[in-house]
Amino acid sequence: MEYNATEVAKKIAARWGNKPENIIEMMHDIQTELNYLPKDVLYEVSKFASVPISKIYNIATFYNAFSLKPKGKYKICVCMGTPCHALGAPRIVSALERELEIKCGDTTKDMKYSLEITGCVGTCGLAPVVVINEDLYGPVQVSGVQKLIKKYDSK
Ligand code: FES
Numbered sequence: 001m002e003y004n005a006t007e008v009a010k011k012i013a014a015r016w017g018n019k020p021e022n023i024i025e026m027m028h029d030i031q032t033e034l035n036y037l038p039k040d041v042l043y044e045v046s047k048f049a050s051v052p053i054s055k056i057y058n059i060a061t062f063y064n065a066f067s068l069k070p071k072g073k074y075k076i077c078v079c080m081g082t083p084c085h086a087l088g089a090p091r092i093v094s095a096l097e098r099e100l101e102i103k104c105g106d107t108t109k110d111m112k113y114s115l116e117i118t119g120c121v122g123t124c125g126l127a128p129v130v131v132i133n134e135d136l137y138g139p140v141q142v143s144g145v146q147k148l149i150k151k152y153d154s155k
Contacts, residue, residue: 003034009044016049023051024059027066036067072107072114074152076100079129081120087139089128093117095145096130113152
C-alpha cells in the first residue's frame with residue numbers, strides 16, 4: 001500500500017491533539033488505516049506526539065492487537081485454546097501452512113492472507129475454530145481447509 005509516512009502521521013497525531021497521552025489511540029488509527037504499524041510512520045508520529053520511539057515500540061510489542069509486520073487482506077486466526085488444541089487445531093495450522101505456502105505468523109507474498117494463532121475465541125462448542133476477519137468457522141476439518149480458502153480466493 002502506498003502512503004506518505006509524514007502525511008499519515010501528521011493527520012492522525014493532529015486528530016488526537018498531538019498529545020503524548022493519546023499515543024495508543026494514534027497507533028490504533030495507524031493500524032486501522034494501513035493494516036499494520038510501519039516503522040517510518042511510527043518514527044514520524046513519535047515526533048508529532050513527542051513520544052520517544054522506544055516507548056512506542058514497547059507499546060507495539062506489548063499489545064497483541066498491534067502488528068509491526070504487514071498483514072494480509074484476510075487475517076486467518078486458528079484458535080489454540082485447550083479444547084481447540086485437543087480437537088486438532090495444530091493439524092489445521094499445518095494444513096493452512098501447506099495450502100498458503102507460508103509459516104504461521106507470516107503473510108502471503110500477494111498480501112492476501114496472514115496466518116496466526118489466537119487464544120480461545122469463546123465458541124469452544126465449535127472446536128476446532130478458525131476465524132477469518134469477521135467470519136467464524138467450526139468445527140474445521142483438515143480436509144475442509146482447501147475449500148475454506150477457496151471461498152476467499154475469489155473475493
Ligand atoms: S478454545 Fe477454541 S473457541 Fe475456545
